[in-house]
Amino acid sequence: MAVTIHHVARAAEVSVSTVSRAFTVPEMVHPQTRRKVLQVAEELGYQPNRAARGLVTGRTGNIGVVVPDVANPFFSAVLKGCAARAREARHVVFLADAAEDPRVEAEVVGAMAKQVDGIVLCSPREDSAQLDRLVGIAPLVLLNRADSGLPAVLMDSADGVRQAVEHLGALGHRRIAHLSGPASSWAGEHRLRGLRAAAPACDVEAVELGPFPPTFQGGIQATDLALARGVTAVLAFNDLMAIGVLNRLAARGVSVPEEMSVVGFDDIEMSSMTTQPLTTVRMPMEAAGRTAVDLLLDEQQPGPQLQRWLPTQLIVRSTTAPRMPVPVATR
Amino acid sequence: MAVTIHHVARAAEVSVSTVSRAFTVPEMVHPQTRRKVLQVAEELGYQPNRAARGLVTGRTGNIGVVVPDVANPFFSAVLKGCAARAREARHVVFLADAAEDPRVEAEVVGAMAKQVDGIVLCSPREDSAQLDRLVGIAPLVLLNRADSGLPAVLMDSADGVRQAVEHLGALGHRRIAHLSGPASSWAGEHRLRGLRAAAPACDVEAVELGPFPPTFQGGIQATDLALARGVTAVLAFNDLMAIGVLNRLAARGVSVPEEMSVVGFDDIEMSSMTTQPLTTVRMPMEAAGRTAVDLLLDEQQPGPQLQRWLPTQLIVRSTTAPRMPVPVATR
DNA sequence: CTGAAAGCGCTAACAC
DNA sequence: GTGTTAGCGCTTTCAG
Numbered sequence: 001m002a003v004t005i006h007h008v009a010r011a012a013e014v015s016v017s018t019v020s021r022a023f024t025v026p027e028m029v030h031p032q033t034r035r036k037v038l039q040v041a042e043e044l045g046y047q048p049n050r051a052a053r054g055l056v057t058g059r060t061g062n063i064g065v066v067v068p069d070v071a072n073p074f075f076s077a078v079l080k081g082c083a084a085r086a087r088e089a090r091h092v093v094f095l096a097d098a099a100e101d102p103r104v105e106a107e108v109v110g111a112m113a114k115q116v117d118g119i120v121l122c123s124p125r126e127d128s129a130q131l132d133r134l135v136g137i138a139p140l141v142l143l144n145r146a147d148s149g150l151p152a153v154l155m156d157s158a159d160g161v162r163q164a165v166e167h168l169g170a171l172g173h174r175r176i177a178h179l180s181g182p183a184s185s186w187a188g189e190h191r192l193r194g195l196r197a198a199a200p201a202c203d204v205e206a207v208e209l210g211p212f213p214p215t216f217q218g219g220i221q222a223t224d225l226a227l228a229r230g231v232t233a234v235l236a237f238n239d240l241m242a243i244g245v246l247n248r249l250a251a252r253g254v255s256v257p258e259e260m261s262v263v264g265f266d267d268i269e270m271s272s273m274t275t276q277p278l279t280t281v282r283m284p285m286e287a288a289g290r291t292a293v294d295l296l297l298d299e300q301q302p303g304p305q306l307q308r309w310l311p312t313q314l315i316v317r318s319t320t321a322p323r324m325p326v327p328v329a330t331r
Numbered sequence: 332m333a334v335t336i337h338h339v340a341r342a343a344e345v346s347v348s349t350v351s352r353a354f355t356v357p358e359m360v361h362p363q364t365r366r367k368v369l370q371v372a373e374e375l376g377y378q379p380n381r382a383a384r385g386l387v388t389g390r391t392g393n394i395g396v397v398v399p400d401v402a403n404p405f406f407s408a409v410l411k412g413c414a415a416r417a418r419e420a421r422h423v424v425f426l427a428d429a430a431e432d433p434r435v436e437a438e439v440v441g442a443m444a445k446q447v448d449g450i451v452l453c454s455p456r457e458d459s460a461q462l463d464r465l466v467g468i469a470p471l472v473l474l475n476r477a478d479s480g481l482p483a484v485l486m487d488s489a490d491g492v493r494q495a496v497e498h499l500g501a502l503g504h505r506r507i508a509h510l511s512g513p514a515s516s517w518a519g520e521h522r523l524r525g526l527r528a529a530a531p532a533c534d535v536e537a538v539e540l541g542p543f544p545p546t547f548q549g550g551i552q553a554t555d556l557a558l559a560r561g562v563t564a565v566l567a568f569n570d571l572m573a574i575g576v577l578n579r580l581a582a583r584g585v586s587v588p589e590e591m592s593v594v595g596f597d598d599i600e601m602s603s604m605t606t607q608p609l610t611t612v613r614m615p616m617e618a619a620g621r622t623a624v625d626l627l628l629d630e631q632q633p634g635p636q637l638q639r640w641l642p643t644q645l646i647v648r649s650t651t652a653p654r655m656p657v658p659v660a661t662r
Numbered sequence: 663c664t665g666a667a668a669g670c671g672c673t674a675a676c677a678c
Numbered sequence: 679g680t681g682t683t684a685g686c687g688c689t690t691t692c693a694g
Binding site: 335336337347348351352355379380381382383384386387388 | 688690
Binding site: 004005006016017020021024048049050051052053054055056057 | 670671674
């Protein structure tokens with residue numbers, strides 16, 4: 001086995017508790033002793049076993065993060081935020097990819113439970129009842145969903161929708177399509193509510209299409225439906241879909257943004273990676289990850305229903321108005 | 332505290348050892364006893380504490396993965412592969428984002444060391460000496476780099492370069508630029524060797540440019556240099572750069588692939604997400620992650636210098652030949 | 663087949 | 679300030 005606290009104690013000619021203290025409460029040991037202990041530890045290459053420590057303290061210094069799909073830029077950005085914040089707090093991140101499967105989600109929560117101080121559940125796919133059963137297994141924070149009275153980090157995408165609709169409305173668009181993602185998506189519901197509130201207020205008609213898979217292919221598939229409904233703009237569930245839409249529009253000879261405006265959600269990097277004029281609602285994903293970890297670390301007293309809303313912002317890349325007559329106020 | 336093995340033992344009216352055995356060596360306990368134990372455990376919601384188990388068995392059931400940047404699609408794909416393979420082996424993944432910083436890399440290896448059965452180091456940025464110091468702290472597997480006699484998973488990108496050069500050469504390109512990424516990249520070195528070997532053989536002249544940051548911006552920056560050197564094709568370090576190149580070419584009014592062919596490395600998803608004719612060398616990243624975990628799990632006897640090479644493949648999306656006169660064999 | 667007991671590496675009272 | 683000791687939750691001899 002590796003070098004333990006006993007080896008250090010022996011070599012430094014002190015007791016194990018002194019070594020332990022030198023690491024955990026340095027100010028409690030004589031400076032000289034401390035120096036010697038730390039030096040010996042360094043020489044021996046001693047690193048405290050965090051698992052053993054966790055066993056007795058009850059706190060592990062690990063943060064669990066469960067995502068539906070690491071390869072999804074949305075979640076890898078969240079993950080990056082979590083990892084960064086965790087590191088600042090001298091914690092390490094435990095990751096599980098739930099492969100979009102609710103059962104796997106529950107399973108990994110169980111597997112990580114005792115090895116972490118808390119778990120960030122990103123856009124969990126399970127239903128409320130399943131979620132309830134996880135409460136108590138470990139401190140939980142939801143990201144991108146509010147449920148089961150758990151603390152949650154949420155993005156105000158309803159407001160993002162509002163900004164998008166307002167923008168399009170101001171340009172003269174009167175009929176826009178909303179391409180929804182997976183039906184079970186909490187964020188999707190939330191956006192839809194935002195859409196239904198914003199559309200009448202901006203004098204635009206919202207055509208609700210979907211659900212579609214939140215992918216490039218989903219975008220392709222959705223485009224033809226949108227085109228058939230005679231809209232002049234589409235609001236896609238995420239950037240992957242939006243890029244699919246752009247591709248399909250190009251294939252069908254529809255020019256963007258002259259004949260059709262496209263607005264995407266989620267990922268800022270992605271939109272900078274297409275040469276197409278894609279307008280985006282920027283979601284602060286990395287900040288969301290950081291905030292979720294914050295909540296976990298602060299969680300001394302389980303404040304009931306603690307929710308943190310993060311703002312979203314419309315990034316406009318194209319301002320072309322639709323070809324239809326733009327109504328002018330006549331007074 | 333949560334429900335421990337003692338609670339189960341008490342409730343099932345057996346000893347802790349029996350409960351333990353029911354989980355770890357089921358065939359060693361009487362079927363009837365086993366059934367009862369497992370049932371009671373289920374009812375109580377008991378989950379073995381893996382940290383405690385690890386303390387005595389020496390094996391934790393955790394796999395550590397260190398990546399320079401989770402948000403990079405290349406690494407998130409690797410991560411996905413690792414997570415998938417780990418799950419199959421009933422292991423969990425411990426993730427650390429090293430933020431492209433060699434020091435952080437060494438640090439997190441230390442932090443994870445005792446909590447994992449082994450660590451996958453993805454494209455480590457540290458130099459050989461620093462790497463040497465990590466050997467022994469924990470079983471290590473390198474991904475995308477060969478060094479310090481450690482087992483490694485490598486992608487045969489030199490062969491990918493060969494395929495790309497051969498392809499371009501066959502189309503009549505005689506002068507192509509190679510945009511390299513970070514200078515310290517092992518994979519970069521390896522590709523460069525591939526390039527230098529392939530270019531003369533295919534009768535093309537390779538203009539080596541760089542190093543550039545392996546980003547969208549890096550591509551922008553590199554493009555102007557490439558253009559000034561009068562090449563008809565560029566081979567970008569990765570797809571992010573390639574997309575930057577495409578954007579910059581568009582901005583400068585250079586049409587692709589008529590006036591310039593662009594070949595990228597790495598990410599297959601990415602290339603399906605641009606409407607531009609981007610040809611790619613496909614890197615089997617997810618498979619690489621899986622393989623790395625395989626190596627870790629198999630690692631009974633530390634086989635000296637065990638290396639696994641994964642094939643790469645050119646995905647051609649555009650076959651336009653350059654405008655320069657194509658040499659025709661006259662015989 | 664099952665139970666009792668000895669730790670895994672560490673921290674946290676409790677003494678000195 | 680420092681040492682001693684009792685566990686944290688679990689597996690694993692060693693006896694029955």
